[in-house]
Each structure stands twice: as structure tokens, then as C-alpha cells.
Amino acid sequence: MNEERIKEKNMEKEKLYLYWLSRIDGIGAVKTKKLLEYTGSFEAIYNMKKQDLERLPFLRGDDAKRIENAKPCLAQRQTEYGELAGKEIRFIMAGEPEYPHRLESIYDKPMWLFVKGRLPDDRQPSVAVVGARSCTSYGRQVAEYLCRVLAENGIQTVSGLARGIDGAAHRGTVNVQGASYAILGSGVDHCYPRENLSLYHVILETGGVISEYGPGEKPAAGHFPARNRIISGLADAVIVVEARKKSGSLITADQALEQGKEVFAVPGRVNDLLSEGCNSLIKQGAALLQSPEDILDFFRIECKKSLKLVKRSIKTLAKTEKMVYSCLDSQPKHVEELIRMSKLPTGECMAALLKLELDGFILQPVNQYYVRKLE
Numbered sequence: 085m086n087e088e089r090i091k092e093k094n095m096e097k098e099k100l101y102l103y104w105l106s107r108i109d110g111i112g113a114v115k116t117k118k119l120l121e122y123t124g125s126f127e128a129i130y131n132m133k134k135q136d137l138e139r140l141p142f143l144r145g146d147d148a149k150r151i152e153n154a155k156p157c158l159a160q161r162q163t164e165y166g167e168l169a170g171k172e173i174r175f176i177m178a179g180e181p182e183y184p185h186r187l188e189s190i191y192d193k194p195m196w197l198f199v200k201g202r203l204p205d206d207r208q209p210s211v212a213v214v215g216a217r218s219c220t221s222y223g224r225q226v227a228e229y230l231c232r233v234l235a236e237n238g239i240q241t242v243s244g245l246a247r248g249i250d251g252a253a254h255r256g257t258v259n260v261q262g263a264s265y266a267i268l269g270s271g272v273d274h275c276y277p278r279e280n281l282s283l284y285h286v287i288l289e290t291g292g293v294i295s296e297y298g299p300g301e302k303p304a305a306g307h308f309p310a311r312n313r314i315i316s317g318l319a320d321a322v323i324v325v326e327a328r329k330k331s332g333s334l335i336t337a338d339q340a341l342e343q344g345k346e347v348f349a350v351p352g353r354v355n356d357l358l359s360e361g362c363n364s365l366i367k368q369g370a371a372l373l374q375s376p377e378d379i380l381d382f383f384r385i386e387c388k389k390s391l392k393l394v395k396r397s398i399k400t401l402a403k404t405e406k407m408v409y410s411c412l413d414s415q416p417k418h419v420e421e422l423i424r425m426s427k428l429p430t431g432e433c434m435a436a437l438l439k440l441e442l443d444g445f446i447l448q449p450v451n452q453y454y455v456r457k458l459e
Contacts, residue, residue, distance in 0.1 A: 101126035201292030212319035215249025223326035228256035235262025269307035327361030
């Protein structure tokens with residue numbers, strides 16, 4: 085029993101020194117791993133002299149200076165570390181039993197994680213869903229629909245809680261009480277963007293929020309490419325829904341391929357800038373994703389329910405409603421365009437649009453713009 089207590093005490097001390105190291109700018113996962121391999125412990129890293137740090141070939145620029153300058157902050161970091169539990173934040177070190185198994189095999193695995201809520205279950209299949217922030221209504225619906233069906237069939241989702249596709253993916257999952265995990269480019273106590281704050285709280289009910297960045301850290305441009313490797317790393321497969329030719333989503337796809345993960349892409353129209361990235365991925369060999377069944381087949385999961393889009397019977401619609409509905413597709417159209425296309429009086433067209441919206445046939449993603457609804 086005494087040996088166990090000593091072991092636990094040493095582990096906790098190591099975690100304190102790792103927490104201190106995690107709060108030093110410029111010292112990320114790869115450098116931390118190399119420092120640990122060189123010294124044998126995180127406490128030993130703290131005790132290294134500046135001149136010894138300066139001799140290490142894998143430290144660059146002001147790295148040694150930053151580590152030395154951070155040493156007087158140890159007491160402050162110890163206080164912060166002790167306050168994590170009160171904020172319902174867990175600090176998990178690589179190698180601990182709770183550390184995600186999926187991350188263990190990637191080259192630049194995070195050496196630490198800050199977690200609110202839960203971590204993905206290693207025993208359950210997991211997909212990452214990424215895409216454009218400035219997505220179309222169609223892309224948003226596809227992401228939400230895919231993730232809803234996948235969640236209904238026991239598949240966890242991972243994304244970045246960003247605007248657009250990320251938010252839709254999380255929303256589709258939590259709407260059916262599925263487990264979704266948000267990987268942030270800020271501290272886990274800082275929801276970005278703020279418009280997703282309510283979604284952030286709902287995610288915590290069934291899933292979790294995860295980050296390499298400590299409490300209070302605000303989002304920064306350099307944080308997002310680094311966090312993308314965790315998004316792909318926590319998944320068995322990555323789905324890209326709408327992406328420009330050069331985008332963070334394609335960086336995530338590249339990282340997924342480097343990690344040995346399968347990449348799926350939702351195809352788009354050839355003349356659509358938001359489809360260039362996905363179409364390019366498919367051209368390069370990514371798997372074409374046409375329905376949730378493609379993902380379920382990949383995991384060899386027999387679906388619990390029909391996955392076909394619900395085709396509401398338009399036979400029940402009045403003549404004017406059928407006319408207006410026939411003018412709509414997956415691309416939002418302004419009400420004036422619909423009046424012109426349907427050749428109906430303004431009042432009749434508006435009444436038909438209202439009825440179609442109330443009956444669940446169409447959506448109004450932006451004021452006075454309408455689109456057919458996916459189920």
C-alpha cells in the first residue's frame with residue numbers, strides 16, 4: 085500500500101511539473117516529448133540549467149530562455165493546478181490510463197490534455213466531421229443529417245465547434261443525445277465562437293470539450309492547425325463536408341492520412357468554390373460519401389433504422405404549393421426569384437412558402453431565402 089501511495093504521489097508531482105511546462109509558449113508536444121526522453125522526468129526538465137538547455141539541438145530560438153524565465157512561476161502554476169478540479173477541468177498526461185488510446189500512435193501526440201466533460205470512448209467507433217465555416221445551407225443540413233444518423237447508430241463525433249459545418253455536426257449529434265466532442269483552439273473554459281455557447285453546454289451533457297491549451301487561453305491563429313491533428317487523431321475516419329481548395333479542413337484531412345485514417349468527402353457541384361476541396365480529395369483517392377450508409381458500412385454496423393431521406397408525399401400539397409416546391413432545390417433562393425419562377429401572384433407565393441415551411445418541406449436559412457429540407 086505504501087508503494088502505491090508513493091507511486092501516486094510521484095505521479096501527481098510529475099503532473100504538476102508537466103502543467104508548468106504546458107503553460108510555456110512555444111513548448112509544444114514534440115519538444116516536450118524530446119525533453120522528457122533526454123531528462124527522464126518533467127521535474128528534471130524544471131531543474132535543468134539554462135546553459136544545458138541551450139545545448140539541446142531540438143530547442144530553437146528563445147526556447148531555453150522561455151523555460152528559464154518560467155521557473156519563478158512554479159508556485160503560481162501550482163496554485164492554478166490545484167484549482168482545476170473546482171473548475172471541473174481535468175489535466176490528463178500521456179501514458180495515464182484515461183489518455184485516449186487513439187492518440188497514442190500518432191507521431192506528434194499531445195503530451196497533455198485539458199478536459200471538461202468526457203473523453204471519447206475508445207471502445208466505440210468515432211468519426212471527425214470538418215468543413216467550411218462559411219458553408220451553404222445545404223452543407224449545414226448534410227452535416228447535421230449525417231451526424232444525427234451516425235449518432236443514432238452509436239458512432240461518436242469529433243469536431244472543432246467552429247461556425248458552419250463543425251457546429252452543424254455537433255448539433256446533429258446532440259439533438260439525438262449522441263456523444264460529441266469539441267476540440268478547441270483555446271482553453272476549455274473559453275467557448276469560441278460565442279454564438280455556439282449554448283451548443284458548448286449541451287455537448288458537455290453527453291460528450292466533452294478538449295484542448296491542449298490551458299484555462300484562460302484565448303483562441304489564436306496558430307492554435308487551430310495544431311488542434312486539427314487531435315480532431316483527426318481521436319477519430320477512426322474523417323468526413324469533409326464543403327471545403328475550399330485551401331482550407332483548414334484539408335489540413336485535417338492530410339493529417340488524418342498521415343495518421344493512417346480513412347478520409348471521406350461529400351461531393352459538390354463542379355462550379356462551386358466550397359466544393360473544390362472535397363472534389364479534389366475525391367480525385368486524389370478519398371472515399372466518396374453519398375449517405376450515412378457509407379460510414380456504417382466502413383464500420384460494419386447494421387443500421388438500426390432506414391437511412392433513406394424521408395420523401396414527404398407532395399401529392400398532399402395544393403397546386404400552388406407544388407408549383408413553389410418545384411422551384412426549390414438545395415441552393416437557397418430569394419422570394420423574388422421564386423415569385424418570378426412560379427409566375428404566381430406575390431400573396432399566393434408567400435402563402436405557399438409559409439405553408440411549406442410550417443409543414444416541414446422547406447427551410448428559411450436566411451431571411452427571405454428558401455431551400456428544400458433534408459430529413
